[in-house]
Amino acid sequence: MDSSFRKRSVITVGIYCLIAVVIGGQAVFAVEGQTAVQAGYKQGLVHYENNQIDKALASFKDALAAAFPQPASGKLQDAVSLAQSGKADEAEKNLLSLFEEDATAARARYELGRIYEAQGKLDKAAVLFRNALATISSEGAKYVGVKSCKMCHFKQYKTWKKTRMAKTFEVLKPGANAEAKAKLKFDPQKDYTKDPLCLSCHTTGFGLPGGYKIPKDGDSKAVKAAKANEGTTCEACHGPGSKYIAIHKTIMSKKSYTPQELFQAGQYKVSAGVCTTCHNRRNPMAGPDYRFDYEKSKDEDTHEKVPLKYRAK
Structure with a gap:
């Protein structure tokens, strides 16, 4: 060499x-x-x-x-x-x-x-x-609104509509829950539907891509779009759905899926950490010693747990 x-x-x-x-x-x-x-x-x-x-x-x-x-x-x-x-x-x-x-x-x-x-x-x-x-x-996932979930999960949607979670936006309106607001030293007649500190927990995805946006007065299109994310909807607990909803759309033809597939596509694995983003000491109804009891609360005010037909065993 x-x-x-x-x-x-x-x-x-x-x-x-x-x-x-x-x-x-x-x-x-x-x-x-x-x-x-x-x-x-x-x-x-x-x-x-x-x-x-x-x-x-x-x-x-x-x-x-x-x-x-x-x-x-x-x-x-x-x-x-x-x-x-x-x-x-x-x-x-x-x-x-x-x-x-x-x-x-x-x-x-x-x-x-x-x-x-x-x-x-x-x-x-x-x-x-x-x-x-x-x-x-979220790696680019966006909120898609409750109607997208309703298409396949109508039973869950129907039972969720009856819960307090579905009505969290309504309590921000003037005159709603007046007695409770007065006890917490909130003005019962004030409109809190545009207060960012309230909207973080009383809407879904506020301030995030595809999430709730405060509509301008008189903008009927924006008002209609905002309604899809009013209240604590599906995506508040399961995460922004633009990526994992694509898997849902193939389920009817595929006939089988695993939860792990959905988690990999960004769906949240529901846990105490998901709940405590709102159920915490910043909540005006909670005191300085407040502790969220996930095991006690996880089945309260949520949708009916309907067996999922195509989930793999």
Whole structure:
């Protein structure tokens, strides 16, 4: 073997090793980054549910910093620049317009949350940070509305309609549940149907892609669209359905499926953690010592548990 061949071989091997190290490093970074995002999100939720807003903000921000290590660009950067130049209202309007676009849904919420935090609106900031992370966690899944579920699960829908879960939006209207509101020092005659802090739990997917959006007065089309996500609907417990509903649509021809297939497509595995996003100490009906009893509550005010014909044993 001549020296020039050996030299070329050494260089080639060196290049491959360097590529392997770089690729491996990127893979490790991606895994570590994703781990940091999920860890911060979970820890932030614990703080948020315990009404520890400062700690929740810190955890959410750590997670979002891991999710978005690079500066904003394009329309997002334009909005950030507006905020930095003192035009926060214009920046807010521009960021809100990016909420429903897949490429900017999470980052726009993050940037608007940062604006609110700088303004001292910590509750609003925490909600947006949480929603940004929920958007990332859903991996592009969107809310599709209760009618999409009703098509195949009519028995469940019919029994759900009779529950308090189905009527959670109604209690926000003026005059509804007046006595209970008065006890909690809420104005019984006030309209809370546009209060973001209430809508997070009294609607489904509020502030998230495809979820509940506050309709503008007089916009009949928006009002009709909003009704699909009023109350605590199917997707509040089972997750945004745009991905797993595709599996549902094949069930009639396939005749068999496993729960794991649905979970892999983003359907939530219902657990205490799903419930405590609302049933927590931030709930005005709960005291500082409140603890949600999942085992006791999981079958209360939910739909009838109908046997699913095509689920694999």
